Amino acid sequence: MTARGTDWSLALLVALLVATGLITAFAGTSGSAWVFALHGALGFGVVVVLVWKGRRVWRRVADPARWDGRTGFGLLAAALVLGALASGFLWSGGADVRLGGFGLLNWHWALGAALGLLVLVHALLRAKRPRVRDVTGRRQLFATAGVAVGAVAFWQLQRPVSALFGFRGARRRFTGSYEAASFAGNAFPATSWVADHPRELPAGHRVTVGGRCARPGVVPAETLDAGDELVATLDCTGGFYVTCEWQGVRLAALLDRVGATGDHVRVISHTGYRWSFSIDAPRGFLLATYALWSSFTPEGRGA
Numbered sequence: 001m002t003a004r005g006t007d008w009s010l011a012l013l014v015a016l017l018v019a020t021g022l023i024t025a026f027a028g029t030s031g032s033a034w035v036f037a038l039h040g041a042l043g044f045g046v047v048v049v050l051v052w053k054g055r056r057v058w059r060r061v062a063d064p065a066r067w068d069g070r071t072g073f074g075l076l077a078a079a080l081v082l083g084a085l086a087s088g089f090l091w092s093g094g095a096d097v098r099l100g101g102f103g104l105l106n107w108h109w110a111l112g113a114a115l116g117l118l119v120l121v122h123a124l125l126r127a128k129r130p131r132v133r134d135v136t137g138r139r140q141l142f143a144t145a146g147v148a149v150g151a152v153a154f155w156q157l158q159r160p161v162s163a164l165f166g167f168r169g170a171r172r173r174f175t176g177s178y179e180a181a182s183f184a185g186n187a188f189p190a191t192s193w194v195a196d197h198p199r200e201l202p203a204g205h206r207v208t209v210g211g212r213c214a215r216p217g218v219v220p221a222e223t224l225d226a227g228d229e230l231v232a233t234l235d236c237t238g239g240f241y242v243t244c245e246w247q248g249v250r251l252a253a254l255l256d257r258v259g260a261t262g263d264h265v266r267v268i269s270h271t272g273y274r275w276s277f278s279i280d281a282p283r284g285f286l287l288a289t290y291a292l293w294s295s296f297t298p299e300g301r302g303a
């Protein structure tokens with residue numbers, strides 16, 4: 001592969017990794033498992049192209065006499081790409097590390113985003129246009145096909161190999177999240193944003209309903225504890241998931257009770273976290289007030 005072809009391949013792979021990485025935040029259903037698979041496979045592709053690049057430039061980097069204005073950028077990019085790769089692979093292998101109060105996946109997000117930004121700025125300032133010979137020809141085709149096949153093989157083998165060595169990574173969900181306190185009542189981790197510690201609800205905390213509805217006001221406690229149930233999985237982008245038998249009131253029943261007439265609903269939590277959806281969406285939603293302790297396993301409930 002030509003030098004320029006290698007650099008463009010790296011930039012493209014990083015761009016795709018950042019894009020698929022960001023999409024993972026919105027990919028919660030099994031139909032979107034391909035986003036995670038693609039992300040992992042692209043990660044392997046970066047390793048291969050980095051080895052090519054390393055073979056070409058290591059002598060220049062190892063000799064300070066040959067450093068120029070671009071060396072600092074190159075070293076920073078290398079540190080970020082190695083950090084993103086290491087945190088990604090360690091996470092998927094099952095390492096449970098916290099650094100400076102942040103979990104491994106939080107670090108991965110930050111390193112990945114910083115790398116994406118750096119590559120973008122560099123491409124805007126200095127990128128040289130790819131030439132025809134950088135992207136065509138038998139060598140380029142074989143190299144690209146080899147990386148693609150290797151990446152898919154890596155993706156296929158990764159979980160079985162983790163299972164073989166007994167790594168925790170084999171037990172992670174397709175989203176990369178690890179299980180935490182499923183069916184164990186309210187023992188699930190409490191979080192609403194990165195590395196925060198949501199405070200307890202104060203005694204007498206009330207839920208109020210306002211906006212376009214016939215009967216706005218404070219919702220009485222007995223309405224919230226209606227005994228409606230839903231077995232559902234909460235999968236946090238911070239890297240844990242919990243499947244619980246949640247209890248509370250169906251959101252649709254609450255909206256019917258207050259005579260909601262608008263075309264969308266916005267739910268705002270005590271911590272300030274908010275989310276909006278169309279008025280028809282809450283038919284299957286539950287405003288949960290607690291999670292039941294249950295001796296059923298997630299498998300036993302078919303959740």
Ligand code: HEM
Pocket residue numbers: 014017018019020021022024036039040041043044046081084085087088089091092093108109110111112113115116158172174175176177
């Ligand atoms: C903001 C950008 C990014 C986000 C939000 C993100 C998110 C994620 C998530 C959620 C996982 C866990 C998936 C799993 O365990 O299967 C993951 C894994 C991984 N990420 Fe990223 N990522 C980003 C950028 C990057 C970049 C730039 C690279 C490489 C340079 C990278 C390389 C990897 C690797 C190698 C894995 C392990 C994949 C596996 O073994 O299956 N990520 N990333």
